[in-house]
Amino acid sequence: MNASEAEGFIAKWRTRWPEWRIAVAFLPEPARAPAAAWFALLQELSDAAWGGPDPTPGLAKLAWWQEELQGWSRGARRHPLGERLQRFRAPWLELGRALAVLPATRELGAAATLQALQALGRAAADCEQVLSDGGAAAAGEGAAASVAQCLTGERVLLAGQRTEALWLLQQWPHPADGPRPRRIHAA
Template sequence: MSDQEALDSFIDKWRARWPEWSVAEVFVPREQREPVLAWMALLQELTDAAWGGSDPRPGEAKLGWWVEELQGWSRGIRRHPLGQVLQKSPAPWTQLAASLPSLRGSRERPVDAEDAFAQLGTVVEAVAVIEQGLFGAGSGARDVIAANLLHLRLAHHPGDAAPLQVLAMAGEGGAIAEWTRQLAVRIPTHGATRPRRLLAGLARARLRRGEAVQPVPALQALWASWRAARD
């Protein structure tokens, strides 16, 4: 497999989860489109490692590998295909590397909604700084990023996503639906970089329909993206 084919495989995996992006990306400046895809694919790799599978040990090992990889990016060294696009950016990759142990720790079910957001604080800070460098300034980005990440967890790794308080209130059968409802209210689309606002807009559209993982129809995706681009 060539370097380009390997890169495309990771981006295609992200696109498979976000088919609406083919609509939303028309609002992204052309020169940012490939970096956006590579960056979102990287975050998918990291969050899948942190939250995926019934056994946490493979994910822990993968995150450990990523710590070394991201530290290498700051020194001009790369091994992962996504580094073809991202590593050349003078972003604080070591800050993201340093946040990965806390991402691993966020696998534990949060106590309540505030704890769910707080668990991701260190990661969100690193992501916000990198996105600001890659895609432009955005005040209030941390709230958007945190809610977006919590949506990703609910959509793709729902097992322990709902906080204990939600579980106690809604019961095992209703916890995911209740947490979906709460996140739909708490996910903003203003104050972050445009790519992040667009993704948050799509996530909120999904959550409002009550299906965190189910893509929204093209016309709804267009409307959500247009509104997010204007925020």
């Protein structure tokens, strides 16, 4: 593993979210690299869960990610993004366990997906809190809901469900809760 491998995943995320080039200016310098790596990780998880017409490869990837995040909780890592994220004492094990819900959301509508992703939203919000401030404060319910809504947005966009995306946009919280990187990303 080297830094350029992690940068490749981050560059892939930036290609999907080009507005981040502007948004990142609103983050303090030390928060920028962890935020980009975190959002790249979430994109990898979203692509594994919902990308492509056949869910089979995604199931294998999600199982791999569950194992990988379990390793991060013990200080081990294989994926290049782990080089950027694993050192944070985030609840990686809980995040890995929460991934189990993703396959069931592949064919759901936005409302059902949003409901199903609450536990994953909580686990991800707890990780975001640690990445943002070292876990000095617990992530609130609003932060968990913001993560779940953003993940649901990824799902409906990957599926090309325009009506579902419009419904989700009407539910969007203004302003979003959570650490600054999440609030900027959700905006």
